[in-house]
Amino acid sequence: MVATFGVYIASEAKINGEFDFYSILGMDPFAEKSKLKKQYKKMAVLLHPDKNKTVGADGAFKLISEAWTHLSNSVKRSSYDRRRNLYAGHAAGAGGYDIYSKFAVSHSRLDTFWTVCTTCRVQYEYLRKYVNKRLSCKNCRGIFIAVETGVAPDNASSPRDP
Template structure:
């Protein structure tokens, strides 16, 4: 037996096992290695098709709406029905359960079929595009200044950026707060605990000394040592919820 083919079959078998355990990234890596070792080996393109569809389905638009365009592997602004149809047919042939013996092929095939049902119908596509546009336009997140404890709401594309507090004017890392702190009964204030807020986070690659370093031109940045000291404190403080502009 050809050495390359034997190695490719071994790699593909590992990719299949990883797919069965839903390790999508690992499965993709081994399927690519198998394809590189033996381009004509049957099965690697089928595993890659499954993984690509499932990964796209795991990344909904702002955690609420499946991205049908990504599932069919076309750009979200695509208005070319022929291109969308071509992608649907290509993926359908690779994923059809009668031809694809690998785990999760039926689930991936259903996602592709559902995507085509929406994007091939002018009325459903127009409604879907409108919903997606609304999600993109209104998406936002809440964050807190770790110095003065004021809350702010910013557009979603600001998440993870270096922001400047509109109250104390100090720089801080815009980390998303999963849920707002409880309000103080009868007051426009909230309870917070220093140990729970994202205090003392530095700004990653903005520093010249590598990841995690403090930016040289930001006197307000808190070092890792200072962050540890602040994080060890426990206190309750009231602050008024504020909405960012």
């Protein structure tokens, strides 16, 4: 039941109107295909409708299957990553800078990631242990799921522990 709920919560996070497939699988956007495959298989065993009779497990299984379909195909994944990264740059207020150089700089520290409050759009940097966790925004005090945006803004708050 917890896995089912987690997939549905992760599917609420949309990037440019699309599902965040990495979030649905509970993986980092930089994960290798082999790690994505291992995670998909683990979740498929937990959520397969023949094995899991929990309400909503079949829908969660369809979501992880769709995520795996997109992320296992290198052409689809590359296209999805480009759309995802471009949107992250626009959401961060990027007015025309080279998103790929900014993206590389923001990920030079592998122990942290950038996320954004879905209510007030303020961006924060958190330790990786908080990816896909429910966090409270310091600005509006709203609750949001910490989904990696991938791009560091020019000026942002950086709480290390929520």
